[in-house]
Amino acid sequence: MRTRHKIALARAAQAVVMLLRKVAGYDAQADVTRRSIRWHLDLREGIDFAIYLLGAFEPATLAAYTHLISPDDVVLDIGANIGAHTLHFARAVGPGGKVIAFEPTQFAYRKLCANLALNPDLASRVDARQVMLLDCADNVPAAIYASWPLGAEPGAHETHLGQLMSTEGARGLPLDQIVDALNLARVDFIKLDVDGFECHVLRGAARTLARFHPVIIMEIAPQILEEQGESLERLIALLTSYGYALRSLASDVPIAMDAAVLNRMVPSGASLNVMARVTSG
Numbered sequence: 001m002r003t004r005h006k007i008a009l010a011r012a013a014q015a016v017v018m019l020l021r022k023v024a025g026y027d028a029q030a031d032v033t034r035r036s037i038r039w040h041l042d043l044r045e046g047i048d049f050a051i052y053l054l055g056a057f058e059p060a061t062l063a064a065y066t067h068l069i070s071p072d073d074v075v076l077d078i079g080a081n082i083g084a085h086t087l088h089f090a091r092a093v094g095p096g097g098k099v100i101a102f103e104p105t106q107f108a109y110r111k112l113c114a115n116l117a118l119n120p121d122l123a124s125r126v127d128a129r130q131v132m133l134l135d136c137a138d139n140v141p142a143a144i145y146a147s148w149p150l151g152a153e154p155g156a157h158e159t160h161l162g163q164l165m166s167t168e169g170a171r172g173l174p175l176d177q178i179v180d181a182l183n184l185a186r187v188d189f190i191k192l193d194v195d196g197f198e199c200h201v202l203r204g205a206a207r208t209l210a211r212f213h214p215v216i217i218m219e220i221a222p223q224i225l226e227e228q229g230e231s232l233e234r235l236i237a238l239l240t241s242y243g244y245a246l247r248s249l250a251s252d253v254p255i256a257m258d259a260a261v262l263n264r265m266v267p268s269g270a271s272l273n274v275m276a277r278v279t280s281g
Contacts, residue, residue, distance in 0.1 A: 047082055068215050133174065149161075
């Protein structure tokens, strides 16, 4: 389903919820517990509203990685936003594991830290950093998409309806540099959702991927890749050069490493979460 259509459905549901909350004397700010995790949510935001209504953001993705992450794992949440997956990762790795969460925008990073503070037992397993992962140490863009408001907002992206948010305070670093600095002995799993910057992240992660071969769950959005000057062909070539192949997140069935095939699977304006694993041999 196209992101625009998802937002339209969410807006319809939100209108009903907000009306009921208004009648009950509540505003758009909600402190709730979902799946035993505490959240401070702004119900005017798409990600927040999904957690409020469905119990989780991208519940199918959550169901998939629950079976991929084990206690004591080291997980990298690249594009953590408000922590919608970060906190679930922290629960999955257990007290002996570690989650490193990267979020470059002020807007989402502050919300991430606030949600971590509501869950101190899980927060102790999370290292949250206002960092944008790139192919080399560099300045970050002044703003990137990190907010998906459910109301009509000026300046929204014409396709996915996101809003640009400031990256003031963020550093731009390659993943390999951070892994080396932290002296990580393992990286087991990576979630990669960076709205078109996937190739930048992967180019800066060559040593990490070659050494640890983590399972990757990533979002593929051909149109957004092209807006960042990249392409599905380049993304596939990068993954292939590191020995990775794509698989269905739902069924674990192989997906052809072919841009034409992927373009048919992902309509214009839509995205698809997939899994990438190192091929045997």
